[in-house]
Amino acid sequence: AQSVTQLGSHVSVSEGALVLLRCNYSSSVPPYLFWYVQYPNQGLQLLLKYTTGATLVKGINGFEAEFKKSETSFHLTKPSAHMSDAAEYFCAVSGSNDYKLSFGAGTTVTVRA
Amino acid sequence: DAGITQSPRHKVTETGTPVTLRCHQTENHRYMYWYRQDPGHGLRLIHYSYGVKDTDKGEVSDGYSVSRSKTEDFLLTLESATSSQTSVYFCAISRQGDEQYFGPGTRLTVT
Secondary structure, X not given: OEEEEEEOOEEEEEOOOOEEEEEEEEEOOOEEEEEEEEOOOOOEEXXXXXXXXXXXXXXXXXXXEEEEHHHOEEXXXXXXXXXXXXXXXXXXEEEOOOOOOEEOOOEEEEEEO | OOOEEEEOOEEEEOOOOOEXXXXXXXXXXXXXXXXXXXXXXXXXXXXXXXXXXXXXXXXXXXXXXXXXXXXXXXXXXXXXXXXHHOEEEEEEEEOOOOOOEEOOOEEEEEO
């Protein structure tokens, strides 16, 4: 079974500051890990994913995440926040032989001018 | 964007009435999923399908049924809607069962 914990339901950052969203997972098998973004009144959009290979994964809109097996973490970062990054972000995990995703509760990001 | 549509996009219904939500894809993906999204819970899986006529339950399947008679369509039915089923419902598709692509959602209100 897999589960995800996102630390912090709300994060507020200044425009141009670092964005750091924390995600920890538990999985009984090697995990596949995902970050999704949801803008108001829209569906979820895939930001990036880790399946195998390089542990530092780059995604769209300048985001990246690093898979750290020893810490069971998959934190999402962006060096410089933009106003357009205001949204809700979800971390998700699946097992490598599983076809289902388990989602975290989400983190809402607000960006201050 | 993945070719996923959901209908209706908004629906208000009364307690005790049956409701069917439709998900339609043009990507020919094998896997299809229904989720509900509620504040503080993220997305929770209701049912999923791994092929035509092949479906299975998710973590919150009570009160819901699904059907998939064609690759492109996945229907979610609330047999007798209750106020606790007021939610936003998302359909998702996946080619290989890993990354999923989401539809625009259906906002359902049960009065």
